[in-house]
Every structure is written in C-alpha cells, then in structure tokens.
Amino acid sequence: MSNNQFKRGELYSVINGMATTAVARRLQKNFRNAGLEITIEQWSVLYHLWKEDGLSQLELGNRTFRDKASTTRLIDNLEKQELVTRIASKDDRRINLVYLTDTAKPLQQITYELANKTMNESLQNISKEEIEVVKNVLQRVYDNLTNKDLV
Amino acid sequence: MSNNQFKRGELYSVINGMATTAVARRLQKNFRNAGLEITIEQWSVLYHLWKEDGLSQLELGNRTFRDKASTTRLIDNLEKQELVTRIASKDDRRINLVYLTDTAKPLQQITYELANKTMNESLQNISKEEIEVVKNVLQRVYDNLTNKDLV
DNA sequence: GACATATAGTTAGTTATGCAACTAATATAA
C-alpha cells in the first residue's frame, strides 16, 4: 500500500516509543529526587492550567490527549492533594471548571526547571535541526491518525 | 547548560510522546477490529518470542523496556490466555523460560500484517529520510538517558 | 560446609489507562 514500511524487526522499537518513555521516566525521577510528590501525568495537567487556568475537564483531556474518564481520575487525585479545585460553571452546570490552588502555584517554577533539565539530559548531542525534524514528523504522525476516521 | 532547549510551550508535547501514544492506540484498535483479544503490551512480548522463543522473563523485560514486576504480570496474563507457558530452567531454577504455545503461533502472521497496516497509516506522507532521522534521534535520546547514571 | 551476597521472580500498594454503561443537565424537535 504505502511505500513507507518499516522492516519488521524495527516495528516494535518504533511503536513502543522507548525514547519518550525514557524521557518520562527520567522526568519522574527528577521530580522525586527534588522531593516533589506529583506524577508526570499530574504535572501534565498542571502544566496546561499554568498556561490557562479554569479549563473544563473535557478541554484538559483534549490538551493532554486523554479520554474523559482518565481525566476525571487524574483530577480526583490532584484534588486529593489539594492542587486543584473543581468549580461548576455558572453557564452550564454540566461543566466543571478546574482551577489551581495556592498550593499548586509555587510548583510551576521548580517543575519547569526540572523539565528543562530533563530535556537537556535527553537531548545531549542532538542538533536543533534534528529536533525540528522529529517534532515535525511526530506531529504529522499524530495528524495522520487523528484527522481521519479509522479505515 | 545545554544549548538544545525546547521552548517551554513545547515541552509537554514532546515529553508526552503523543505520536507514539497515538500509534499504539491505533494498533490496539486495529487488533480489536480484527477480533484479536490481545493488548499491544502482550503483543510486544509475543513479538520478541516469535523472534526468539524461550527467553527468560528478565531478558523479555530488557527487550521490551519493562521492569521485572511488570514483566511478571504481563506473562501472568499471557499464561491465563494460554498464549505462553513458563518452564523453569534446568540449569538454574530461579529462571523461568517463556515459551509460545500452539495457540500463539497463528497470531504471528495476522498481527504482523496489522502492525504493518498501522505503520502505513501512521507514516503517510513521511519520507524515508525523515523516518531515519527520527529513529536515529530517538535511539540517541534513549542512550542519553540509559547509558549513564542520573546526575 | 557455613554464612554472606547476588540474582530471578513474585507480591503488595498506588497511580494511570481505556472502554462501556451510567447520571445529570442542556439542547432540539414535535
């Protein structure tokens, strides 16, 4: 069909996404070593709230590539740790708007630094041009799989 | 420190590995649509056994980038489905060698086809050269994070 | 041989994932 076939022996290493998994693990380790109790999944939610506070659960799910059930539990856990609060929208009471608490705010600076540190560790000896190609290709892969229905 | 910093706004999309996640989800969906009951994680183990049957659990963990606890459960589930069996090594009874059953064998052909189909769907309009760059960079990222101790 | 150490695998505990079925609130149509 397409002409872009991986050799079979290489299929798994690509699908597995070992590199991105390793980056996530390293970031988690860097959080833990700094005494931060949050998971990277929780951080991914906080990250988007620091950019724009008061998003709905559905919107947070979209931005972090999760379904709504996963988003619900993640926010449950963030609420348990008192890092966010749910506030029902005045306009539409089906919607929960998620807001950062004062506890969450000081985490922004330190976690950004740890994320940058992690990226530096990951990207040693990799050129800006290569990074651009990777980002671009991963985005196109993502678009290939989400912008059309399953055949 | 390094000169390869992502802009903050781009950090998450890279760390999250959205593309590889999307590929994994699509492969899972393609399995399900074909009536196959296995998860992609289970498939990743079968994949390595089809290449070389009778690996130890530890070796399977290494090849699929999992720790031993995760490998144990995955093989528990594969055994429940009667796709593999554990046989204690004669030489060292600590070691479980994992073997494919006759039930697993016919899955190889169909799952390889579905994996190739998934890769074709994912890699539409992406050139061989770009794919080479991505594979190379991801490998180097992985090496950066695993070939040395945490700072 | 006896004791300490290392290794392979298991188990417990916590978090996270996805799907499917459900509730509650809103929007649409008759």
Add this chain to the structure above:
DNA sequence: TTATATTAGTTGCATAACTAACTATATGTC
C-alpha cells in the same frame, strides 16, 4: 411543553506501570 437526543462528567471493570519488600535459588569466601 413534552419527548428525544446530545453533552459533561462519573463509575465499574480490566490491564498495565513503577517502587519496595519479599522468597527461593545460586554463587563466593572463609
């Protein structure tokens, strides 16, 4: 305005991840 459909979020169920503590077997040293 009442019945129907859609939407946002929750819950149940199953799988999977990692860490830490554990068991059993092997190895190494005295």
